Amino acid sequence: MSAASLKVNGRAYNVDVDPACPLLYVLRDNLGLNNPRFGCGLGQCGACTVLVNNRAVRSCQLNVANAAGKEIVTLEGLETNGKPHPVQAAFIAEQTFQCGYCLNGWVMTAKALLDQNPSPSDAEMRSAFESLVCRCGSHVGIFAAVRRASQPAKRSA
Amino acid sequence: MAPKTAVSRREFVKDAGGLLIGFSLADSTVLPRVLAAASPETIVVPPPSRLDAWLRIDKEGVIHVFTGKPEIGMGVGTAYAQIVAEELDVPLERVVLVMGDTASTANQGGVGGSTSIMLGAKPLRNAAANARYLLTQIASRRLGVSAGELEVQDGIVRVKGDTSKSVSYAELASGGDFNEVLKVSGDGFSLDVAGPGKPKDPSAYTIVGKPAARVDLPPKILGHFQYVTDVRVPGMLHGRVIRPSGVGAAFVSVDESSAKAIPGFVKTVVKGNFVGVVARNEWAAVQAAKALKVAWTEPRKAFPEQQDLYAYMRSATPKASKETLKRGDVAAALSNAAKKLEASYEFPFQSHATMGPGCAVADVHKDGITTVWSGGQKPHDLQRGFAELLSVSVDTVRVVWVEDAGSYGRPGFEDAAADAVLLSEAVERPVRVQWMRDDMTAWGTKGPAVLCDLAAALDAQGEPTAVQFVSRAFSGGEIMFRPNSAGNFLGAQLAGIRNTTGVDEFAQWGLESAPYAFPSVLATAHVISAFADEASPMRTTHLRDPEGPATSFAVESFMDEMAAAANVDPIDFRLKRLDEPRAKAVLTAAAQKAGWNARPSPQKAARAADVATGRGIGLSTRNGTYVGTVAEVEVDRNTGAVRVTRFVCAHDCGLIINPEALRTTIEANLIQSLGRSLKEETTFDRANVTSVDWITYPVVRAPDVPDRVEIVLINHPEIPPTGAGEPSSRAIAAAIANAIFDATGARVRQVPLTSARVKAALDALPSA
Numbered sequence: 003m004s005a006a007s008l009k010v011n012g013r014a015y016n017v018d019v020d021p022a023c024p025l026l027y028v029l030r031d032n033l034g035l036n037n038p039r040f041g042c043g044l045g046q047c048g049a050c051t052v053l054v055n056n057r058a059v060r061s062c063q064l065n066v067a068n069a070a071g072k073e074i075v076t077l078e079g080l081e082t083n084g085k086p087h088p089v090q091a092a093f094i095a096e097q098t099f100q101c102g103y104c105l106n107g108w109v110m111t112a113k114a115l116l117d118q119n120p121s122p123s124d125a126e127m128r129s130a131f132e133s134l135v136c137r138c139g140s141h142v143g144i145f146a147a148v149r150r151a152s153q154p155a156k157r158s159a
Numbered sequence: 160m161a162p163k164t165a166v167s168r169r170e171f172v173k174d175a176g177g178l179l180i181g182f183s184l185a186d187s188t189v190l191p192r193v194l195a196a197a198s199p200e201t202i203v204v205p206p207p208s209r210l211d212a213w214l215r216i217d218k219e220g221v222i223h224v225f226t227g228k229p230e231i232g233m234g235v236g237t238a239y240a241q242i243v244a245e246e247l248d249v250p251l252e253r254v255v256l257v258m259g260d261t262a263s264t265a266n267q268g269g270v271g272g273s274t275s276i277m278l279g280a281k282p283l284r285n286a287a288a289n290a291r292y293l294l295t296q297i298a299s300r301r302l303g304v305s306a307g308e309l310e311v312q313d314g315i316v317r318v319k320g321d322t323s324k325s326v327s328y329a330e331l332a333s334g335g336d337f338n339e340v341l342k343v344s345g346d347g348f349s350l351d352v353a354g355p356g357k358p359k360d361p362s363a364y365t366i367v368g369k370p371a372a373r374v375d376l377p378p379k380i381l382g383h384f385q386y387v388t389d390v391r392v393p394g395m396l397h398g399r400v401i402r403p404s405g406v407g408a409a410f411v412s413v414d415e416s417s418a419k420a421i422p423g424f425v426k427t428v429v430k431g432n433f434v435g436v437v438a439r440n441e442w443a444a445v446q447a448a449k450a451l452k453v454a455w456t457e458p459r460k461a462f463p464e465q466q467d468l469y470a471y472m473r474s475a476t477p478k479a480s481k482e483t484l485k486r487g488d489v490a491a492a493l494s495n496a497a498k499k500l501e502a503s504y505e506f507p508f509q510s511h512a513t514m515g516p517g518c519a520v521a522d523v524h525k526d527g528i529t530t531v532w533s534g535g536q537k538p539h540d541l542q543r544g545f546a547e548l549l550s551v552s553v554d555t556v557r558v559v560w561v562e563d564a565g566s567y568g569r570p571g572f573e574d575a576a577a578d579a580v581l582l583s584e585a586v587e588r589p590v591r592v593q594w595m596r597d598d599m600t601a602w603g604t605k606g607p608a609v610l611c612d613l614a615a616a617l618d619a620q621g622e623p624t625a626v627q628f629v630s631r632a633f634s635g636g637e638i639m640f641r642p643n644s645a646g647n648f649l650g651a652q653l654a655g656i657r658n659t660t661g662v663d664e665f666a667q668w669g670l671e672s673a674p675y676a677f678p679s680v681l682a683t684a685h686v687i688s689a690f691a692d693e694a695s696p697m698r699t700t701h702l703r704d705p706e707g708p709a710t711s712f713a714v715e716s717f718m719d720e721m722a723a724a725a726n727v728d729p730i731d732f733r734l735k736r737l738d739e740p741r742a743k744a745v746l747t748a749a750a751q752k753a754g755w756n757a758r759p760s761p762q763k764a765a766r767a768a769d770v771a772t773g774r775g776i777g778l779s780t781r782n783g784t785y786v787g788t789v790a791e792v793e794v795d796r797n798t799g800a801v802r803v804t805r806f807v808c809a810h811d812c813g814l815i816i817n818p819e820a821l822r823t824t825i826e827a828n829l830i831q832s833l834g835r836s837l838k839e840e841t842t843f844d845r846a847n848v849t850s851v852d853w854i855t856y857p858v859v860r861a862p863d864v865p866d867r868v869e870i871v872l873i874n875h876p877e878i879p880p881t882g883a884g885e886p887s888s889r890a891i892a893a894a895i896a897n898a899i900f901d902a903t904g905a906r907v908r909q910v911p912l913t914s915a916r917v918k919a920a921l922d923a924l925p926s927a
Contacts, residue, residue, distance in 0.1 A: 003422060020422070023442040031441050036389040037382040041514055042596040043445075046853040049514065077382040086381055093380045097372060097819055100827045101232030102379035103386065103514040103564035124866075131861035135853055137514040138232060138565045139830030141864040143823055 006070045010035065011079030021067035026050045028066045029076060037077035037106045041135065048107030048134035052076050058114035077106050080113065089113045092151035098143030104136045112148050120153040202528065202554050207265040207352060208343045210293070213286035214243070220314050220329035222247060222254045224287075227267035227350075227539055228279040229259035232565040233827075233884055234373040234820030235275045241816055242280050245366040246287035246358055248311040249328070259538040259560025268347030269537025271568075271640060271701070273882025276816060277782065280880070281351045284358050289341060292356025294331045301326055361814055361876040368876065370819035375562075387534040387561035388518045388593060395520065396425060397441040398582040398592040399448035400650070401434040402602050405458025405846030406695045410434060414452040421446050428585040432694065433653040435582050437590060445595070458846035461691040465843055469505050472610045472631045477685035479663040483670070487679025489616075492625030496616035500623075500724050502717055504613070505909040506709030506892075508633075508841040509606040510848075511702050512856055515564035516594035517575025517603070523583040525549060529556045533576040534563020540643035541573060545580050547645040548656075567831075568701035569640045571603035577648035597851040602649065605841055605848075606702030607633035609666045609709030613717040616679075621725040625679035628714070630666035635705030637661045637689045638698050652694035661689075664705060671710035671889075673778045675718065675736040696848040697841075703828075704885035707781065708835065708892060712910055715777045715893030719760065719900060728757040729776050729897065739780075741811050741875075745787035746778055748809035748871045753789040760901040770795055772804075773902025777890025783881035784812040788829070790894040791865075794902045799918025801899060802863070803833055808887060809871040813878035822870050825887045829868060832891035834859030838911050 008015045010033060017032045024043075029035040029052070038061045041049030045063040052061045053075040061069075080087035086094065089112050099105050108131070115122060115130045122130065127148055136144065205212040215223045224243050230236040240254040257263055267279055291311065298316035299306040302324050310319050317325035341352035361367070378384040403410070410432045418424055418436060423443030428435045434453055438444035463471040493499060519533040529549060535541050538558040546553040563572055571594070579592040594603075609632040616625040638647060639660045645651045646658040668682035690697050722732035730750050737743050749755075755774065762773055771794045779786045791805040806829050815821055838857045842849045850856035892910050900906050905920035 020442060027440075027442045027445075030389075036385070039386075039388065039515060040593060041516075042853055044596060044852055046596075047514070081381060090380050094372075094377050097376060097823055099232075099376060099379065100824065101514065101562070101565035102376070102384070105379060106382075109380065128861040128864070134861065135514065135858060137512065137831070137858060139827040139832075139834070139859060140823070141830050141859070141861060142826045142868045145861075145864070 006066050008066070008070060008074060009072070010074045011076060017066070019066055021065060023066050024062050025052070025064045025066050025069045025074070026061040029061060035076045035078050039103060039106055041104065046133070046135070047104070048111060049104050051107040051110040053110060053114060056114065056117060058111045077109060080109070087113065089116060089151045093147040096143050096147040096150060098147045099140045100138035104134070107134045108136065108144050112151065116148070116152055122148070122152060202262045202557055204262060204265070207282070207350060208340045210286055210290060210341060212265050213282060213352070214290050216290070216328050216332040218329055218333065220249070220253060220327055222249060223257065224254060224283060225257045225264045226279070226283060227259060227264040227269065228275050229270055229536060229538065229560045230375060230562060231270055231536060233824045234817060236375060237371055237373045237820055238276055238816040239280060239283055240374065241366050241371050242284050243287040245364055246284055247291050247314070247328070249314040251366060251371060253314060260557070261538050261542045262557045265350060266347065266539035267350050269540060271348070271536060272782070273885040274348055274782070276883070277879070277881045278348050285352050285354070286341070288358040289354040289356035292354070294328055297331050298326050301331070364876070367816050368814070368818070368874065371817050373820055385561065386515070387532055387563045388515060390520045390532045390561055390591070392520060392522060392589045395589040395591055396437050396439060396586060397444040398435050398437045398579060398590045399444045399595065400578050400592065400598065401436070401448055401451055401453055402598065403432055403458065403653070404455040406461045406691050406697070407459030407693060407846070408455035408457065411454040411456060413454070417450040417452065418447040421450060426586055427451060428582055430581060430585070431653060431655040433581060433650050435578060437582055437586050459691070460845035461695065462697060462843050462845050464845070468608060469610050472608065472687055475631070475687045477631065478688045479686045480683065481665060482681070482683050483665065483667045484680050484682040487625060489625045489627050489679045489681035492616040492679050493614060493627065496624070497619045498617040498621070498724070500615040500617055500720060502613050502720055502908060504611045504713035504716055506609045506712055507910060508608045508697065508699070509702060509835060509839045510600050510841050510850060510856055511567050511570030511603055512600045512858065513564045513566060513570045513572070513603070516596055516599035517570070517572045518563060518591070518593040519572070519576035519579040520589060520591045521576065521579035521583040522589035523549065523580055523587070525551055525584070527555070530559060531556070531576055531580060532559045532561050533572060534561060534566065535572045535576060535642065536566050536569070537642060540641045541576060543643040544573070544645060544647055545577070548577060548580060548648065548651055549584060567703040569604055569638065569642065571599060571649070573642040573647065574603070574649040578650045581650050581654065600856050601848040601851045602696045604638055604698055604700040604702070607635045607699040607706065609706055611666065611710065611713030613713060615717070615721055617724055623677055623721050623725070626677045628668040628680070628682040630684045630710065631687055632666040632684070632706055632709070633689065633699045634661065634686045635664040635699060635701055638700035640701040649694055666706035666710045668710070668714065671707040672714035673737070673742060673780045674739060675733070676738060677736065697843060704781070704888050707779070707885065707889045708832070711777070711779055711889040712892040712896070715890050716896050716908065719775065719897040720906065723760055723900070726759045728759055730755060731757060733776070733778060741785045742778060742780055744873060745785045745809040745811050746776065748873060749776070749787035749789045749807050752809065752869055752871050753791070753807040755789060760897070761904040762901055769797060771902040773898045773900070775894045775897025775899070775901055777894030777897065779886055779889035781882065781886040781889060784883065784886040786810050786886045786890065788887070788890055788894045790891070790898045792895060792898040792902055794899055794917065796903065796921055799914035799916070799921060801837060801895070801912060801914065801917055803865045803895060805865050805867040805869070807869045807871070809873060810883070810887060811873040811875065812881045812883045812886070813875045814880040815872060815874045816880060818872055821872060821883055824884050825870050826868055828884055828887040829891060830859055830864060832888040833863060833895070836892035836895050836910060836912055837863065838913070840911050
């Protein structure tokens with residue numbers, strides 16, 4: 003056990019954990035941030051995705067020691083003053099998802115994608131999402147939400 | 160352990176106020192007063208004959224609805240709220256649901272078979288209609304006018320044409336007790352109630368049939384939702400399980416030394432071949448399970464080589480057989496036929512592979528109330544199963560359903576919960592178990608493999624005069640979809656309790672396929688024994704539409720093969736053999752929307768192109784729902800790779816409650832089925848399942864998703880609603896296989912339709 007200093011959703015935390023513990027368990031079990039979800043623990047599905055310095059990262063594959071000192075954002079941190087992030091608003095408007103267990107990965111990856119590339123092509127979007135799983139098959143609504151949240155100018159080009 | 164209190168059953172009943180004498184609409188108690196903190200000796204739930212078993216109205220006029228049906232991700236909860244709001248004439252937002260808590264909801268059999276609207280909504284609709292009737296009666300006395308002169312708007316009862324005279328539901332509900340008792344019929348899925356209040360005529364609907372935003376989605380997307388994985392209770396420990404080294408392997412010994420060194424390690428639990436670890440935190444439990452050195456006896460070679468599966472199924476002596484349809488003399492027709500057409504279709508074992516591996520929290524008190532938080536589809540059955548597992552009475556077990564990942568049947572959430580029960584019993588503390596990915600994909604239950612042989616007698620014009628259907632399937636009920644016995648659970652089987660409730664489920668012509676008429680038909684179904692009697696990673700149970708996708712793949716593919724033999728358009732061929740207008744209508748609607756150009760398959764396009772395109776149709780019917788789906792594909796002739804570019808699905812499930820949630824449910828079923836059709840196959844060696852993760856058990860991914868998915872909803876307000884979800888899954892593999900045939904002339908008869916299999920079928924084509 004040793005202390006790790008984490009910055010999550012703008013707040014500083016000190017946790018006393020095994021430095022080899024994946025960030026996922028620390029977020030969920032120590033900080034009570036439940037939206038990064040355990041799907042496989044193998045980096046194959048994306049349900050545990052968080053943003054680390056604005057990049058989508060699998061928190062099941064990142065040791066807490068390596069996350070220390072970095073800017074971590076979880077789904078809980080996307081709202082501003084109770085107002086949904088535009089990406090969240092787009093998913094709500096499209097009524098995307100069946101069970102929603104995977105949605106953390108899709109919403110966080112969509113945010114990282116759109117931050118980097120505000121008007122992704124269909125191929126760019128599919129490629130960014132290739133490593134995510136939605137077992138229920140809600141992909142049609144996911145794509146529609148990303149199109150809704152992306153900037154229109156280049157999209158129609 | 161929580162202190163056992165001295166509250167007697169009598170005191171509890173008294174404390175519960177009007178719960179058991181008459182009923183009070185004003186009782187706003189959402190949960191019964193049986194929480195663990197004040198454990199009574201037993202849990203008393205109001206019987207379904209009482210209106211307040213279904214519905215209560217609080218002081219603010221909020222309608223609290225109690226249902227034994229959980230939400231498993233398709234928006235059923237929103238549809239229920241619409242139905243209740245419709246009957247009571249209140250805004251949708253004013254209805255809140257309590258779902259699947261055995262301490263406060265009636266046993267409606269849980270979720271299954273896409274029946275939650277068709278059957279499960281009935282008692283809610285009737286209870287709401289009776290509440291409205293009673294409230295209107297009271298309002299009539301209160302306002303001094305006949306009930307016929309009253310109307311209801313937004314939960315306010317008022318005199319028609321006189322806005323000064325009105326009274327709210329909330330005021331009426333606080334007025335006192337009512338002694339009316341509802342008449343109860345059926346049980347489980349068919350549980351229903353009736354009384355003097357009759358539901359509205361569908362022509363008067365203003366809420367049902369209109370798109371309604373799903374109530375659960377905003378909290379999920381905003382991150383405020385609590386899944387069962389997020390349940391934490393005071394004093395909770397974390398458990399993980401360690402499975403045998405293969406089927407039939409018996410526990411020999413355990414070396415705890417390396418696990419014990421992990422900070423937070425609490426205990427190893429061994430019960431027969433059930434092995435688990437308990438730790439103070441989740442990461443410690445994960446590490447301890449990995450570090451524990453367990454010695455097992457050599458596993459049994461209980462499974463055939465994977466490549467021999469269908470040969471094994473063909474040669475195995477069936478454990479049960481039945482003739483499901485016999486019309487005319489098929490044997491004579493086949494021996495006198497001008498031409499015979501024969502084909503065999505193979506459908507593999509598939510895994511539920513739920514997005515979240517099974518998770519549950521159990522707090523076992525063998526001398527008090529045991530509480531289990533689980534996302535299993537059938538909480539009331541789980542309550543019975545866990546009571547038997549613990550040898551305690553059913554009314555001392557409370558199962559609180561909390562939503563888990565989508566379950567698609569009986570995936571193993573039930574088994575994970577039983578693991579939590581066994582571990583909590585052993586350590587006398589609440590224990591949370593979440594399975595690891597391989598626990599879920601490898602050791603979770605499987606959908607059964609099915610082999611179908613079809614034969615047709617054709618006349619000189621190529622028209623079929625007789626069809627013979629023979630299926631050989633593992634039973635979809637080897638593990639009963641109802642987890643109401645101890646032997647149903649994997650952990651219990653490992654601990655030595657036998658599974659005695661399995662049933663033979665057959666893959667049947669006519670039941671799992673569209674009702675085509677042929678002059679003569681002979682349909683026979685065989686069930687093959689499970690590979691193993693003991694706990695096995697290949698045990699089979701319900702996976703989304705148990706035998707339907709396999710049977711439908713065979714029948715709908717063979718329909719195309721017969722159409723091709725007769726040189727007739729595949730849709731025309733089907734229409735000619737259907738009487739049911741709704742079945743014909745979905746085919747016609749899908750064809751029209753898809754711009755289907757009627758002609759025989761395969762198409763006569765230039766063979767030279769590297770990428771061939773084609774279209775195929777699949778018809779499915781299920782418990783009164785009709786679905787016609789067109790698939791359009793691109794086939795790479797060099798590699799055999801198939802890409803579905805478009806689905807057009809026409810869907811008729813009678814009265815539509817929520818078109819928006821229905822559309823997204825159909826879309827998801829189409830896409831999930833696309834993965835099942837092209838990719839999913841449980842792999843195994845002689846003693847183990849070797850599909851253990853998302854690489855070894857591939858499912859649909861973003862690049863696979865068609866460019867266009869179009870849904871045509873056909874609404875029949877005059878026909879009571881039937882199921883959605885499974886019906887649209889059923890014929891997808893066939894629609895795709897038929898499209899591959901249309902594109903290339905190559906027929907693939909084994910699911911999944913992998914590029915290797917397509918390439919092999921292409922290579923086998925006679926050269927042009």
